[in-house]
Amino acid sequence: MESGYIKSFGFSALLEVNNKKILFDSGTKEDVLIANLTNFGINLSSIDAVILSHNHYDHTDGLPAILKLNKNLPVYVHKFWEKPVKHKGIPIPPKNKIIVKEGGQLEELGEEIYITNAYMSLDYGGIYEHACYIRTKDSYILICGCCHPGLLDFLNDREKLGIPVKTPLHIIGGLHGFKFEDKEAQSINPYIRSIIICHCTKDTNIYKKQFGEKCIIGTVGKTLQF
Numbered sequence: 254m255e256s257g258y259i260k261s262f263g264f265s266a267l268l269e270v271n272n273k274k275i276l277f278d279s280g281t282k283e284d285v286l287i288a289n290l291t292n293f294g295i296n297l298s299s300i301d302a303v304i305l306s307h308n309h310y311d312h313t314d315g316l317p318a319i320l321k322l323n324k325n326l327p328v329y330v331h332k333f334w335e336k337p338v339k340h341k342g343i344p345i346p347p348k349n350k351i352i353v354k355e356g357g358q359l360e361e362l363g364e365e366i367y368i369t370n371a372y373m374s375l376d377y378g379g380i381y382e383h384a385c386y387i388r389t390k391d392s393y394i395l396i397c398g399c400c401h402p403g404l405l406d407f408l409n410d411r412e413k414l415g416i417p418v419k420t421p422l423h424i425i426g427g428l429h430g431f432k433f434e435d436k437e438a439q440s441i442n443p444y445i446r447s448i449i450i451c452h453c454t455k456d457t458n459i460y461k462k463q464f465g466e467k468c469i470i471g472t473v474g475k476t477l478q479f
Contacts, residue, residue, distance in 0.1 A: 254474060255473060255474030256474075257292045257474070258289050258292055258474035259285045259289055259473070261281060261285040263282070263285075264278050264311065264426065264451060265277070265286060265312075266278065266425070266426070267290065267300075268387065268396070270363055270366060270387055271363050271365065273302070274300045275300070275301060275303070275362060275366070276302070277303075277306070277396055278305060278306055278398050279305070279318075280311065280315040282315060283318035284318075285315065286318050289473065297318065297322045297323070298323050301326075302362055303316065303319065303328045304328075304385055305329065305342075305345075306384060306397065306398025307380055307381060307382035307383075307398055308336075308338055308380070308381075309340045309341070309377075310340055310341065310342040310343070311340075312398050312399070313342025313345075314342055314343050316328065316343065325349070327349060327351050328350055329351050329359065330345065330352060331368075331371035331381055331383045332371060333371055333373070333381035334350075334381075336379070338378070338379065339377040339380075355370060356368055356383070356410055356414055358414075364388070365388040365389075366386075367385065367386035367387075367414050368383055368386075369384045369385070369386065369410040370413065372406040372407075374401035374402040376401045376430075380401050382397075382398060382399065384398070384407045386414065386416060387479075391421060392420060392422060393416055393421070394424075395407060395422060395424045395426075396425045397425070397426035397427060398426060398452075399429045399453050400428045403431045405431075418444075421444055421445075421446050422441075422446065423447045423448075423479060424448045425448075426450075426451055426452065427450075427451050427452030427454055428450055428460075429455065430455050432455075433463060438464065439463075442463070442467075447467050448460060448464050448469070449469045449477065450469070450470060450471060452471075
């Protein structure tokens with residue numbers, strides 16, 4: 254954890270792309286989200302959009318802190334958002350909720366932002382999740398909330414999204430119980446620039462063994478530039 258930040262269960266990441274501030278997931282606690290963003294020098298009212306990966310409270314329940322200061326903030330969710338789930342997060346006001354019906358570019362946020370299709374996992378009785386790709390000058394970044402359906406679903410979505418499969422890739426986020434088979438890791442390793450594991454990732458040692466120095470442990474308050 255970086256100095257001055259508060260550690261708490263949940264996941265949230267601030268993306269800054271072409272002068273837009275996009276919050277990917279919002280963690281569990283409003284006060285923690287406010288404190289950490291403020292410590293980073295972010296005015297909560299300056300956030301342009303929120304993307305929520307899946308409807309679990311540890312990824313959604315910090316959201317009211319942002320909505321109080323930005324009542325018209327767009328909040329992007331997948332089309333299965335309202336299906337019954339365990340550990341469900343807070344309701345999203347209808348005026349803020351934007352449903353992503355299928356994967357593709359979020360052109361209103363910029364040509365660099367892609368949302369994957371939503372995939373289903375049997376975790377906790379069933380949960381749907383989507384992820385986000387960001388295009389940089391010479392690579393792509395895949396950011397995941399918990400990766401409940403498995404990382405391969407989101408990686409395989411690149412072809413549907415028009416993302417070249419052999420382009421260098423950074424992976425960031427919670428990976429839950431997913432792990433690569435050794436042959437899969439060897440196949441993708443040449444294109445992986447970094448894999449930054451956060452939140453719920455269980456098989457840390459396996460990722461370190463498979464990807465070596467490319468595997469980095471994500472910490473609260475850490476800034477990454479690509």
